[in-house]
Structures are given as C-alpha cells and as structure tokens.
Amino acid sequence: MIGIGIDIGSVATKGIIINGDKQCRAMVPTGWSPRDAGQAIIDQLLDLSGIERQEVEHIFVTGYGRVAFEQADKTITEIKCHARGIAELYPEVRTIIDIGGQDSKVIRVGEEGRVLDFAMNDKCAAGTGRFLQVMATALGLDVSELGQSEEPARNLSISSMCTVFAESEIIGLLARGNDKGGIIAGLHQSVGKRVAAMARRMGIKEQVAFTGGVAINLGVKRALEEEIGCMVIVSEACQYTGALGAALLASQL
Amino acid sequence: MLKELVQKFASVREINLMRIKEAKDTGRKVVGIYCTYCPQELILAAGAIPVGLCGTSEAPIAAAEETLPRNLCPLIKSSYGFAVTDTCPFFHFSDLVIGETTCDGKKKMFEIMQDIKPVHVMQLPHLNNTQASFDLWVDELRRLKLRLEEELNVQITDEEIWKAVDVINREKKALKAIFDLNRADPPPISGIELLTVAWSRSFSSNKGEMIDNLNGLVKEVGLQEKTISDPAPRVLLTGCPVGLGSEKVIRLTEELGAHVVAMENCSGYKTLDLQTDTAGNDPIVALAEKYLAIPCSCMSPNSYRLELLNSMIDDFRVDAVIDLTWQACHTYNIEAYEVGKVVKQKGLPYLHLESDYSNSDLESLKVRIEAMLEMVEK
Ligand code: SF4
Ligand code: SF4
Numbered sequence: 001m002i003g004i005g006i007d008i009g010s011v012a013t014k015g016i017i018i019n020g021d022k023q024c025r026a027m028v029p030t031g032w033s034p035r036d037a038g039q040a041i042i043d044q045l046l047d048l049s050g051i052e053r054q055e056v057e058h059i060f061v062t063g064y065g066r067v068a069f070e071q072a073d074k075t076i077t078e079i080k081c082h083a084r085g086i087a088e089l090y091p092e093v094r095t096i097i098d099i100g101g102q103d104s105k106v107i108r109v110g111e112e113g114r115v116l117d118f119a120m121n122d123k124c125a126a127g128t129g130r131f132l133q134v135m136a137t138a139l140g141l142d143v144s145e146l147g148q149s150e151e152p153a154r155n156l157s158i159s160s161m162c163t164v165f166a167e168s169e170i171i172g173l174l175a176r177g178n179d180k181g182g183i184i185a186g187l188h189q190s191v192g193k194r195v196a197a198m199a200r201r202m203g204i205k206e207q208v209a210f211t212g213g214v215a216i217n218l219g220v221k222r223a224l225e226e227e228i229g230c231m232v233i234v235s236e237a238c239q240y241t242g243a244l245g246a247a248l249l250a251s252q253l
Numbered sequence: 254m255l256k257e258l259v260q261k262f263a264s265v266r267e268i269n270l271m272r273i274k275e276a277k278d279t280g281r282k283v284v285g286i287y288c289t290y291c292p293q294e295l296i297l298a299a300g301a302i303p304v305g306l307c308g309t310s311e312a313p314i315a316a317a318e319e320t321l322p323r324n325l326c327p328l329i330k331s332s333y334g335f336a337v338t339d340t341c342p343f344f345h346f347s348d349l350v351i352g353e354t355t356c357d358g359k360k361k362m363f364e365i366m367q368d369i370k371p372v373h374v375m376q377l378p379h380l381n382n383t384q385a386s387f388d389l390w391v392d393e394l395r396r397l398k399l400r401l402e403e404e405l406n407v408q409i410t411d412e413e414i415w416k417a418v419d420v421i422n423r424e425k426k427a428l429k430a431i432f433d434l435n436r437a438d439p440p441p442i443s444g445i446e447l448l449t450v451a452w453s454r455s456f457s458s459n460k461g462e463m464i465d466n467l468n469g470l471v472k473e474v475g476l477q478e479k480t481i482s483d484p485a486p487r488v489l490l491t492g493c494p495v496g497l498g499s500e501k502v503i504r505l506t507e508e509l510g511a512h513v514v515a516m517e518n519c520s521g522y523k524t525l526d527l528q529t530d531t532a533g534n535d536p537i538v539a540l541a542e543k544y545l546a547i548p549c550s551c552m553s554p555n556s557y558r559l560e561l562l563n564s565m566i567d568d569f570r571v572d573a574v575i576d577l578t579w580q581a582c583h584t585y586n587i588e589a590y591e592v593g594k595v596v597k598q599k600g601l602p603y604l605h606l607e608s609d610y611s612n613s614d615l616e617s618l619k620v621r622i623e624a625m626l627e628m629v630e631k
Contacts, residue, residue: 079627080624
C-alpha cells in the first residue's frame, strides 16, 4: 500500500512517501502557510517517486500544523509518530528526546513503538530550537552555524533559562570581550540541561535517541550526553523521524 | 429525554436566582459557600439558604488581578473577582460568606474579601489523623454555629441539625447514584452532562426538590434502552475543582472522541461516599467526622484520595487518567506525583496537566490529551 506521512513543524515541513520497500523524502520551510507547505511536500514526493496522486492510499499528517491541512486522511500526534519512526530505525531505543523548533519532548517507548509515557515542553522557548535561533541572531550568526565545530573545553555557562534574559546575558558577555565559541558552548549546555531535567523526571532508559531539527547540532548532542550520562543516537535523518512514523502508519507497515 | 432533563439542571442557576431574591424579600437569609468542607447542614439548620458561589469563570480575573497577584490559582482569583466586581448574584445576596483555611491562597484572599462582605473563616486542620486536629475541627464547627446564630439571629437546635443531616445524606446518595450510572458500558451520561448536573445542584435553594430531580434522572436513564458496548476510551478526571466555565479539559477530551466517565474532584465523586453517621448523639461531632474525612490535597497525608482513585479506576472501568492542576495550586501539583504512581501501577496512562481558565493553551492541551488517547486506542 502506498502511503505518505507529513510532519508540519513550526520551522520545517518534512514528508516521506512509502511504496513497498521504496522510500523518498523531502523537506521545505513551513513559512507562513502550513497548508501550502504540505501541498509543496506532496508535489515533491510525487515528483521524486513518479507516483500519481490517485495511487496514494493514505496521507497521515502530524506536527503542529496538522490541523490546518485538509488533505489529511488522519492526523496523529507527533508523540505517536516519533515512537513509530524510531521503532523502525532503532528498535532497541526506549527513550526518545525530541527538540524541535518550538517545543521539546521526551517519550518513553516500549516494544514496537508503543508509547509508555511522555512529557512535553511547549510553554516556554527555553530548551527548544527557538531559544537557539534567538541566541544565534544575538551573536550575529545563522542558527545552522551553531554546533558544527569542535567547541572549546571551557564553556561560559549561561545562567538565565528565560530566552529574553539569556539574550541580554550573552550581549553582556560579548561586550566584555568573551569569545563566541565559549558562549555557544554555554548555550548548548543550557539547552541540554533544560531538556535533560525533563527526561530525568520521567526516567531515562537506554538506548536513547535524539530527534528533531536541533538534533543535527553536535554541540547540543554533546551537552545532552553529558547531562544525562549516556550516549544518544542521532540518525542521519533525525529530522524525518515524525514524518517516517506517519508514513509507516499511513502505509500500514 | 435525557438531554431535556440535563437541560433542566442547566437552568437551575437562573431559576434559583429569582427564588432566592424572593426568599430574601420575605426575610430568609442566604449564606454563600465556596468549598466542600463547609458544613452546609448548619446553614440549613439555621433556616438559611446555602448557595455555591461563582469561581469558575475567566471573566472577572482581570479585575481580581488589580488586587491579587497574577501568579495565583484561577479559582481564587475568579472567586474574588466575582465578589469585587459584584457580578455573582449569589454573592450579592449572601448575608454571610463562609471560607476555610484550606490552602494558603484562599486563606489570605478571604482576609481581603472581608472588606466587601462579612466572611467567616473556619480553621481547617491539615492533619486528619490526630485527636488534636479533630478536637479543633469540632470547636470550629461549634464556633460556626454560634456565628450563624448571631449573624442570622436564630437558635440552631440539635433536632434541626439532624434533619439537615438527613437531607444532605439523601442528596449525596442521589448524586452518587447518578455518577454510578457511568459504571456501565457505554456510559449513559457524558462528562459535560455530569458536570452540568453536579455543578448546577449547588445553586438550588430547595434541597427536597433537587433530590427529587436527581432521583428522576436516575430513573429516566434506567428506562433507556441499553446500547451496544462502545470502544471509545474511558477517562477519569481528577485534580482541582472544575465547574461550568472551567470545563475545557472535559470538553476537549470528549471532542477528541473519548468519554469522561468519572470525576474524582470536588464537583464529582470526592465526597459522595461520605455520609454523616446518624447513630451518635452529638450532631456536631458526627458532622466533624464526615467533613474531616474529605480527601482534598490540603490534607496531609491524603491517602483516602489514592484509595478512592484506585477503586474508581476499577469500578468505572477506566482506561486513562487525567489529573488537572490549576496554575499555582501547590497541593494538587505536588500530590500529582503520588497520583501518577497509583495510576501507572495499574498499568494505565496518566496525564498531568497544568492550566488556568484562559483559552490560550487549548492547542497544547489538545496534543497531550490526543497523545494520551492514542496510548489506549483499542
Ligand atoms: S479542592 Fe479542596 S479546597 Fe478546593 S473546593 Fe475542593 S475541598 Fe475545597
Ligand atoms: S485549586 Fe488549589 S490553590 Fe486553588 S483554591 Fe483549590 S486548593 Fe487552593
């Protein structure tokens, strides 16, 4: 059965089409219209796979924009989709830490991607991609420039959890002539701390997977490992985990 | 037919407003109450009308925040807001308002409320398993009796108290029978309907009539044809009090296709198993016993709540539990840890939500509730 899964996030919209054992994937910025982004993804996926729209049995949609997208045959929460996606990629994983553009979550999973428990932070920007976005701007960088390089051993710890205060804190640090590398490392540690606290509260069971847009940031990955005291697995397609789960459910695999 | 009967309950508030106004014109007294710890029997025995006061709407919160801190439980802010803006007619008609030292927020708010209305605050002990606490609570009931006698210019006899005990016992029994209907599969009454009935009841000025209506509803449901079993998840709601106006979690859960089959909170089942013992010879002592047994999170420890939840989960065939904490309610927020343990031990999904009366977090509540329901999909 041919199925499409779409994850309409606050920053990016991701899609995967599954046809038997063949998969194609695509990503576009969500921009102002989740509906347009969803449509663009469907067009790209059909293009890439050479499949006609009528051949697609189900389109399952997840992510914060899921309710705005009328073409969905079904909407599913990110939580279930992440659990299903990870079960496919790493069946041994029991804890998923997902940091997206505007929220972060921790999901405890059992066998076959069954959700056992979850916690979510979507009230406050601290510990989300949004926090890093704001800080990158304050540092005069693009968010993709954070977390690429080896970071210095000494990080400047950022004490404010609140995005607004943290921003003025790093402006102060810059003004006092501190180097950006140390500040960036401090920011990553701040995100790691915040999310690790949420994970510990729920109980961490290995193995641990790190998903979502922020997972490509090596600095946050390192900080997270340090805070929770174990290795985390990051898939090369970490941003697609939710879309993969939705696509698997849509194609009833 | 069930719908119409529930609709009748929804209009109780309005109808009784007129009745209370008329009663006042003929010299009857009205006493406003906020919490299930308030011994209504004494008010009835004094020949006055006990009425539940409003505190479940977002509307007057902005006005309350001119005086109270923003970071306070919305129930407290709403209660005070209604009082200070004079928009709760029941508060307006009240000759006396009764409060209790349940949580810190309420205790201190009642001090400020004194500027608007006479408020009698009962000192509720926070341990329910010591003799000293019990003795204090008995004294507090006697002190309330005196205050009512003075304020309302009446004499409260034991005989009248026993009569009132009987009325309230019967009312509780009737309400419990309604809640218990939902042990069935499918549940005959929706969560919103249940709330409408339970919440509206507190505005009634005529207990006898209310008991008849409650019993009528039970009978009506008994006559209904049994439909086939329903696979929708059966949810139990616990935590802070909910009323019409602050029912968003129940509404969202049912909009997402689940049934809220039971509520353990104050508007629900919390007090329904508690009957005043009529075997003794001092009605005040009998009342003190009943009221001190209420499993509110302001008691420490509060083990009866956990026992109650445990048996409700079985009796109502519950698939998942939502524990709602109003923002800044520390006692329920902390107790959520214990509640979570009980629920998870039974192998059920447990969702702890923290919210206020605004609609600003509907989406984020929805995603959590949806994810919890996905966990129990049959
Ligand atoms: S939760 Fe406790 S303090 Fe609040 S109304 Fe109920 S019994 Fe009273
Ligand atoms: S909900 Fe909590 S904070 Fe609010 S009045 Fe009741 S016990 Fe106090």
